[in-house]
Amino acid sequence: xxxxxxxxxxxxxxxxxxxxxxxxxxxxxxxxxxxxxxxxxxxxxxxxxxxxxxxxxxxxxxxxxxxxxxxxxxxxxxxxxxxxxxxxxxxxxxxxxxxxxxxxxxxxxxxxxxxxxxxxxxxxxxxxxxxxxxxxxxxxxxxxxxxxxxxxxxxxxxxxxxxxxxxxxxxxxxxxxxxxxxxxxxxxxxxxxxxxxxxxxxxxxxxxxxxxxxxxxxxxxxxxxxxxxxxxxxxxxxxxxxxxxxxxxxxxxxxxxxxxxxxxxxxxxxxxxxxxxxxxxxxxxxxxxxxxxxxxxxxxxxxxxxxxxxxxxxxxxxxxxxxxxxxxxxxxxxxxxxxxxxxxxxxxxxxxxxxxxxxxxxxxxxxxxxxxxxxxxxxxxxxxxxxxxxxxxxxxxxxxxxxxxxxxxxxxxxxxxxxxxxxxxxxxxxxxxxxxxxxxxxxxxxxxxxxx
Ligand SMILES: [Zn+2]
Numbered sequence: 001x002x003x004x005x006x007x008x009x010x011x012x013x014x015x016x017x018x019x020x021x022x023x024x025x026x027x028x029x030x031x032x033x034x035x036x037x038x039x040x041x042x043x044x045x046x047x048x049x050x051x052x053x054x055x056x057x058x059x060x061x062x063x064x065x066x067x068x069x070x071x072x073x074x075x076x077x078x079x080x081x082x083x084x085x086x087x088x089x090x091x092x093x094x095x096x097x098x099x100x101x102x103x104x105x106x107x108x109x110x111x112x113x114x115x116x117x118x119x120x121x122x123x124x125x126x127x128x129x130x131x132x133x134x135x136x137x138x139x140x141x142x143x144x145x146x147x148x149x150x151x152x153x154x155x156x157x158x159x160x161x162x163x164x165x166x167x168x169x170x171x172x173x174x175x176x177x178x179x180x181x182x183x184x185x186x187x188x189x190x191x192x193x194x195x196x197x198x199x200x201x202x203x204x205x206x207x208x209x210x211x212x213x214x215x216x217x218x219x220x221x222x223x224x225x226x227x228x229x230x231x232x233x234x235x236x237x238x239x240x241x242x243x244x245x246x247x248x249x250x251x252x253x254x255x256x257x258x259x260x261x262x263x264x265x266x267x268x269x270x271x272x273x274x275x276x277x278x279x280x281x282x283x284x285x286x287x288x289x290x291x292x293x294x295x296x297x298x299x300x301x302x303x304x305x306x307x308x309x310x311x312x313x314x315x316x317x318x319x320x321x322x323x324x325x326x327x328x329x330x331x332x333x334x335x336x337x338x339x340x341x342x343x344x345x346x347x348x349x350x351x352x353x354x355x356x357x358x359x360x361x362x363x364x365x366x367x368x369x370x371x372x373x374x375x376x377x378x379x380x381x382x383x384x385x386x387x388x389x390x391x392x393x394x395x396x397x398x399x400x401x402x403x404x405x406x407x408x409x410x411x412x413x414x415x416x417x418x419x420x421x422x423x424x425x426x427x428x429x430x431x432x433x434x435x436x437x438x439x440x441x442x443x444x445x446x447x448x449x450x451x452x
Pocket of ligand 1: 095097
């Protein structure tokens with residue numbers, strides 16, 4: 001059944017809970033006024049709290065945060081009763097590969113209002129898609145789309161890799177970056193990994209020579225483009241830090257990094273993304289499935305077939321995603337331990353941390369990554385900072401998103417449980433607000449996309 005969102009249905013949903021002012025003559029939601037009345041704000045940037053706060057949203061942005069509803073509100077303003085609820089910034093996932101409509105819409109339902117998208121299989125017009133996703137009414141997180149570079153990476157490990165750019169010389173590298181810039185890209189991602197840690201085999205893939213690697217980054221920076229790097233080993237991590245990249249897409253898995261590395265990252269404002277989730281999702285399916293199935297909040301929005309798939313996984317021997325990863329399960333925990341030590345090093349040094357899931361069920365994987373950050377030594381408040389402001393820093397949008405502040409885009413999540421007590425409380429979502437448009441999670445997943 002088609003079930004379109006409308007002012008009237010929002011009004012009906014709110015009537016029981018709070019004061020809703022009339023719906024007659026409603027304007028388009030994007031430019032309308034939305035008020036969250038008397039909620040507790042938990043700010044991603046600092047973790048600070050404001051109790052009994054009233055947030056006013058107009059034209060898609062937060063226009064005031066105060067104690068009471070201003071008297072000058074328009075008649076058609078919508079009011080969400082914030083009593084007994086927590087408001088946090090929309091979550092940001094900096095490591096996403098799936099560009100399908102349902103995947104993106106489901107991520108939004110999970111409160112993920114912005115993502116860094118590295119499509120393995122590029123959509124027809126990635127930049128047009130990125131542009132369209134910025135609208136409050138687009139049922140997708142705001143996208144930041146990146147094109148990928150790799151020395152080489154086995155096709156059986158990373159589907160779509162054949163389409164990645166693979167410059168062989170400095171001049172080819174510079175030329176490739178310039179052509180992306182000319183076509184409108186604002187960032188690149190470089191995979192610098194011989195895949196040894198994933199596959200357990202040596203020299204499966206070629207890394208870039210240092211000269212080519214440095215040329216890619218220098219040319220991107222000369223054009224004010226951002227550079228994201230996938231590394232898993234110390235040797236490549238060091239090279240990326242020295243080149244002053246914007247953000248890592250994985251935590252270093254082979255060793256513990258020393259204090260010097262964090263100092264350099266802090267100086268270059270490089271963001272650290274652990275991506276524990278990738279290890280468990282790709283390498284240890286048997287422990288992965290129970291993690292999802294063990295929390296009914298995580299399965300609430302799962303389509304039936306995915307639910308069944310996960311149940312099957314818990315029963316099979318050692319299910320894996322790709323054949324090349326047969327032996328990863330033997331090393332998963334050791335890698336996770338190294339990532340944990342490194343992430344604690346980053347946190348202690350003040351290096352910003354971001355949340356990146358790298359595959360898995362839409363949105364569920366983002367929340368699992370948040371759980372894994374908490375499980376491996378960060379407090380719930382520190383994880384919330386990573387999932388919001390840290391992500392905004394990673395994608396360079398901290399002026400617009402990542403915290404609940406006057407003037408910023410109204411990308412917010414209204415929760416029914418306190419995220420500062422346990423980060424898994426971020427799964428209890430009442431409303432997802434993107435640019436001032438409020439959605440119920442179930443409606444986003446189970447109703448057909450709006451045609452307007
Ligand atoms: Zn990835």
